[in-house]
Amino acid sequence: MEGKHFEFGKNFKDLRRTLNINTMSAGTVGGIFGCTGPALIIIGGATSGGLTYAETISWLFAVYFFSGLLGIYLVLKYRQPITGAHSIAGAVLVAGSLTHFSLNEAIGAYIIAHILVILLGASGFIDKVMKWMPTPLIMGMIVGVMIHFAIDMITSITVSPLLAGSAIVAFLLSSRFLKKVPPVLTALVAAVSLAFMTNAFQFQNLPESLTLPQIIMPSFSIEAMVSIGIPLALLIISSENAQATGVLMAQGYKPPNNAMAISGSTVGIIAAFFGGHSINIAGPSTAINSAEEVGEKETRYAAAFTNGVIFVIYGVFASVIVPFVIAMPSVIVTVIAGLAMLGVLINSLRTAFSDEQFQMGAFFALIIGMSGISFFNVSAPLWAIIGGLLVSLLIENEHFSSKLKLDKAKKAEAVPAEERAESL
Secondary structure: OOOOOOOHHHHHHHHHHHOOHHHHHHHHHHHHHHHOHHHHHHHHHHHHOOOOHHHHHHHHHHHHHHHHHHHHHHHHHHOOOOOEEOOHHHHHHHHHHOOOOOHHHHHHHHHHHHHHHHHHHHOOHHHHHHHHOOHHHHHHHHHHHHHHHHHHHHHHHHHOHHHHHHHHHHHHHHHHHOOOOOHHHHHHHHHHHHHHHOOOOOOOOOOOOOOOOOOOOOOOOHHHHHHHHHHHHHHHHHHHHHHHHHHHHHOOOOOOHHHHHHHHHHHHHHHHOOOOOOOEEOHHHHHHHHOHHHOOHHHOHHHHHHHHHHHHHHHHOHHHHHHHHHHOOHHHHHHHHHHHHHHHHHHHHHHHHOOOOOHHHHHHHHHHHHHOOOEOOEOHHHHHHHHHHHHHHHHOHHHHHHHHHHHHHHHHHHHHHHHHHHHO
């Protein structure tokens, strides 16, 4: 069964209770993370692809405005910290392709990619695969592909000892002495304050007016569909959505995998007409918004709601906000993202290796994810799952039969409980 969904009205009313310093801080950190580094990748790709300033702003509007709306919709429907975003790896893929294809052909390929994702989601294939997949392998993949956030946090000290070091020290001291204040918020305030005091923000030309997004009509090219559309669909399913699913599972949620895929790509088709390359579920931002430090499990959806609102505002005012994003020292984003990921990484490691089953498969999933390899335009998360699965099938085959028996036993126990609940 997919994630349980609730009444929109009730969840919206409950936001008054669940929006607090913890959830709003986490949502703000997730929003800042999503609006900085990933946005700069799009700006760089648009520049190398020869897009105009108006086309670049339209691209930014599409991926942030519509992903924000997607996140708001999903959190109010499922009451889970599901965060909408765009594919960072997809942006890199598209950036390299815009030198070979026109923007109109690229948009046609985006639409095809989303149609493929919708078809796979509607068939139920995605959810069936995720339910069959051993949890330790998924958790190993999560650690592997996200561990670089923690590593980059440490190496950022060599780039800027003052900014990175102050953020880490503030995080640790806040964790020890300020129990009611989210430590990531304290770290962010400390780093940004020092950046302003040391003139680390480098402001350039500020826009004088608001640039509006524009509708761009697609054209369909077989070459673009093969070079952009199919790889982009694979990235959305196997990289972005799979990471988010693993993160939510690590925190004890039952993510609605098929619904996430169908909803994301339905919105993605609309975003494509404004130049948006993908709309999907965010792995890193979902990790930030679903961490234990955010608060009680049933209230963390408010963090993703806050994140979604920030994305919507960012998309509408992209032409005004982008100069401030460019001005922010990148080391701040790096160190804050790493600090925000610590809880998720610890929980995922605990889940991946707490049981004797699938240990070797989980380890291979971890190291393949860490390697960052990419073949045939398919990135490390999918190869981590495939590699870990092959290893487990080869040397841990008996664990699959044990998992099947355990799943059947849990299902048998759950059915009478559901029937009793329905009879009340």
